[in-house]
Amino acid sequence: MSGDAVIVWNEDGEVHSAQWRSESATPAPKRVVVADDRMSADTAYRLACEGTAILWRGDFQNARQLLQAMARRTERRSGRSGKPGKAAEAKVAAPDAFHLHRQAQAQRARTLGMLLLPFDADYAIPLRRAPDVRHACTEAYGPPAGPFVASLRELLGLIGAHEWRKKGVSIPALGERIHPHYGVFSPLRGEYVGLVAEAPLPAGAEALAFDIGTGSGVLAAVLARRGVRRIVATDQDPRALACAAENLSRLGFATQVEVVSADLFPEGRAPLVVCNPPWVPARPTSPVEHAVYDPDSRMLRGFLSGLAGHLAPGGEGWLILSDFAEHLGLRSRAELLTLIDEAGLKVVGRFDARPQHPRAADPSDALHRARAAEVTSLWRLAAR
CATH class of the missing domain: 3.40.50.150 (Vaccinia Virus protein VP39)
Incomplete structure (x- = not known):
């Protein structure tokens, strides 16, 4: 957990703050911009790669599509699309292949973790077309303890775990x-x-x-x-x-x-x-x-x-x-x-x-x- 970390951002000419929550103990981002459905995937990906987090105020389903578009750009950049060539395949057996793989995974997680969502005190998400995730959040986080901000990527993990728990x-x-x-x-x-x-x-x-x-x-x-x-x-x-x-x-x-x-x-x-x-x-x-x-x-x-x-x-x-x-x-x-x-x-x-x-x-x-x-x-x- 991220403990008592706080995320701070400017919106409508005012300074806002909220508790930062991260199950992987990712530090609260230092730079945050507010965005909505008008932001392009290229812009979002560039900001995320630069270490700037994006606090989403638009449609929830559009945020999911944006995250998928960012993931595709990450895969293209790392060369993960398509089958590996013989040279890349030969490197897999090397002792450092695992560490390189983990580094790539960590970089991908950092980049995709920059798309953030606001949560109300009862775990509701105040965005258009947002699903009811209160049960999934309670299972993972415990009883609500006030509003906070977390990454969309983490939320999708919670939702997936909730479905596995049910099924x-x-x-x-x-x-x-x-x-x-x-x-x-x-x-x-x-x-x-x-x-x-x-x-x-x-x-x-x-x-x-x-x-x-x-x-x-x-x-x-x-x-x-x-x-x-x-x-x-x-x-x-x-x-x-x-x-x-x-x-x-x-x-x-x-x-x-x-x-x-x-x-x-x-x-x-x-x-x-x-x-x-x-x-x-x-x-x-x-x-x-x-x-x-x-x-x-x-x-x-x-x-x-x-x-x-x-x-x-x-x-x-x-x-x-x-x-x-x-x-x-x-x-x-x-x-x-x-x-x-x-x-x-x-x-x-x-x-x-x-x-x-x-x-x-x-x-x-x-x-x-x-x-x-x-x-x-x-x-x-x-x-x-």
Whole structure:
């Protein structure tokens, strides 16, 4: 969140100000102009590239069209339109390809984030043809706390999250849907869920299991469906805790699964400890990215270093991890195995699955080579 930051602008010869809200903690823009339907996409894009924010006073739907036009200009400028040539494709395998990709993403986000909307104290948008977004904003932000200004791009993310929360994500291993909240990773990638659903349970796991970093609660729900009588699911993100509790209650597992606020492990030991940490050692730039990006592999290192002390005798730790970072040159297989060894653990088995998400088969994706080679693994670990 952007805290107590304030955005200031001149309008009709007077100085105005409002609270600035940004879930990605983007600083409040220092230069702001007021615009309406008369502003062209070329002008808006030029201003945004120069770091000048545009506070919209025109028609809401026209603002959406303007944002789309700005996005097209961003893509043309970065060369993202069309399929990459052989030279560009060859660069994908280089260790710095990911960082260049992230830089381009960040620049695009900064540019498109310069188109701003006003919000009233009750989350209503005082623009023509504006949708009713009060429910979506309340889900993401909590109870209203006064008028503010935020980017249209952020609002569209809130609306999308609200729709996903209503619709839910089908989980074949459960025969049910999981409903992710705003800022909580959506279990769209089913391969890691399938691995947990199919791997043989270690002895004693029917009695107790820990789910570390539960997120939406999907893996805890799968373990409960498999007959594990008691599961302790941990997370330190309030949104994830609320999301997991809601999903598990709706699925009828509230008495079977205890949702606990903790940084990694709960107290005690269990015959089975499951963790699906962020896969890429990089800095997240938005709430939902915390489930994918983990600076210096903090959660991975923490899970491995503490696992032996939380395993019951003969128990197993299941580390569900993609090798995407390995194909990007951000972490080697040798480094992962060293972390496992230094934690006093040994590998007793592994199950692999290929990703089925559309980006893995999209040759126009900037990181296609890495995505096409990616494998997600369930590492069965035991104390030495």
